[in-house]
Amino acid sequence: MKSNIPVTSLQRLPVYLNYLKSIGSQEGYVSSGAIARALNMGEVLVRKDLAYTSAEGKTRVGYKLTELISALEEYLGCNDKKNAVIFGAGGLGSALLAYGGFSNYGIEVVAAFDNDAAKIGSEIAGRPVLDAKCAQDGVKRLDVKLAVICVPAKYAQEVSENLVCCGIKKILNFAPVLLKVPGDVTVRNVDVAANLAILSSM
Amino acid sequence: MKSNIPVTSLQRLPVYLNYLKSIGSQEGYVSSGAIARALNMGEVLVRKDLAYTSAEGKTRVGYKLTELISALEEYLGCNDKKNAVIFGAGGLGSALLAYGGFSNYGIEVVAAFDNDAAKIGSEIAGRPVLDAKCAQDGVKRLDVKLAVICVPAKYAQEVSENLVCCGIKKILNFAPVLLKVPGDVTVRNVDVAANLAILSSM
Numbered sequence: 001m002k003s004n005i006p007v008t009s010l011q012r013l014p015v016y017l018n019y020l021k022s023i024g025s026q027e028g029y030v031s032s033g034a035i036a037r038a039l040n041m042g043e044v045l046v047r048k049d050l051a052y053t054s055a056e057g058k059t060r061v062g063y064k065l066t067e068l069i070s071a072l073e074e075y076l077g078c079n080d081k082k083n084a085v086i087f088g089a090g091g092l093g094s095a096l097l098a099y100g101g102f103s104n105y106g107i108e109v110v111a112a113f114d115n116d117a118a119k120i121g122s123e124i125a126g127r128p129v130l131d132a133k134c135a136q137d138g139v140k141r142l143d144v145k146l147a148v149i150c151v152p153a154k155y156a157q158e159v160s161e162n163l164v165c166c167g168i169k170k171i172l173n174f175a176p177v178l179l180k181v182p183g184d185v186t187v188r189n190v191d192v193a194a195n196l197a198i199l200s201s202m
Numbered sequence: 203m204k205s206n207i208p209v210t211s212l213q214r215l216p217v218y219l220n221y222l223k224s225i226g227s228q229e230g231y232v233s234s235g236a237i238a239r240a241l242n243m244g245e246v247l248v249r250k251d252l253a254y255t256s257a258e259g260k261t262r263v264g265y266k267l268t269e270l271i272s273a274l275e276e277y278l279g280c281n282d283k284k285n286a287v288i289f290g291a292g293g294l295g296s297a298l299l300a301y302g303g304f305s306n307y308g309i310e311v312v313a314a315f316d317n318d319a320a321k322i323g324s325e326i327a328g329r330p331v332l333d334a335k336c337a338q339d340g341v342k343r344l345d346v347k348l349a350v351i352c353v354p355a356k357y358a359q360e361v362s363e364n365l366v367c368c369g370i371k372k373i374l375n376f377a378p379v380l381l382k383v384p385g386d387v388t389v390r391n392v393d394v395a396a397n398l399a400i401l402s403s404m
Contacts, residue, residue: 007404013403015391022379022380075403076399076400078399091296094297096394098293104395106399107395153303172401177220188397195390196309201277
């Protein structure tokens with residue numbers, strides 16, 4: 001991981017970026033205090049998080065807004081093009097294929113893989129649905145670095161093993177199961193139901 | 203929030219629950235060390251997290267598996283029925299309507315709201331799509347406590363204001379924007395693109 005940033009700090013960087021982009025270009029400078037107030041966070045924490053990027057704040061003035069946005073975008077790799085694929089072209093997979101927000105982070109979803117003959121060969125939101133059996137070839141040809149698992153829970157482990165065979169090292173997993181992967185593969189889990197349950201318990 | 207549990211601990215409780223459910227009923231007892239190894243976490247952290255629940259571990263034996271699962275389910279409110287609605291019956295909203303995993307946490311998605319006349323009155327995965335203009339009445343009638351925002355980013359703030367008017371206090375937001383809500387309303391953000399960008403930066 002870049003400069004050993006804690007995952008919790010890394011997770012907040014897109015939040016800062018979204019906020020800074022939303023405040024509009026009429027603002028020349030923005031202070032860590034203003035960011036902290038807007039996001040309901042501690043100012044010291046904001047300053048610590050931003051110190052992982054190349055942005056430099058000036059005493060009593062703050063950060064130049066355009067520079068801070070650029071520094072965050074650079075840190076998050078928004079300017080490095082990365083290809084991603086989606087495994088499972090069901091409801092969620094299709095929704096993610098149609099979702100435009102990935103490009104903000106330099107990520108292009110180039111294809112989906114599925115094992116349903118009725119879907120293979122079709123297009124969803126302009127992206128081809130390819131045969132999961134040919135994933136290894138497709139992943140290499142399309143120069144894919146990231147994969148998103150959108151299959152039902154009972155197939156997720158098998159799909160993740162397939163992805164590992166394809167040389168994928170970064171997996172975003174929407175299936176509510178704990179995937180067993182080799183140590184050099186990073187999995188990030190997005191359990192939608194658990195998120196709603198956590199919210200309900202807050 | 204229950205017993206002032208830190209959000210970071212609360213977020214891990216569904217992970218423990220999923221893992222414990224996956225190891226099968228042949229295991230009578232499970233130790234914090236075994237949980238920690240399986241989830242690649244520190245044992246002290248596991249013990250601290252589980253101490254927020256009513257589960258009690260025994261020295262050198264660990265937790266009784268069935269009791270620990272029950273304690274986590276109780277803490278996460280899996281046995282309290284809660285109705286949820288989805289705002290925005292597009293690709294993502296439709297996928298969530300069809301997703302079965304909410305019931306594990308006692309959450310029932312009872313309806314979707316949309317403003318598209320072509321969708322209003324239809325059913326998705328057996329749930330009715332209702333007119334967003336009548337949300338206030340619907341939310342009251344259906345006894346809804348949780349709402350999920352699945353509309354495009356530019357409509358999300360307006361929808362959240364509508365939800366607040368309906369008396370909803372807990373919002374799961376999939377739109378990649380920072381929502382401005384009153385202090386007694388809790389928002390949890392799931393920014394899918396940001397999650398993929400974070401994974402890419404790890």
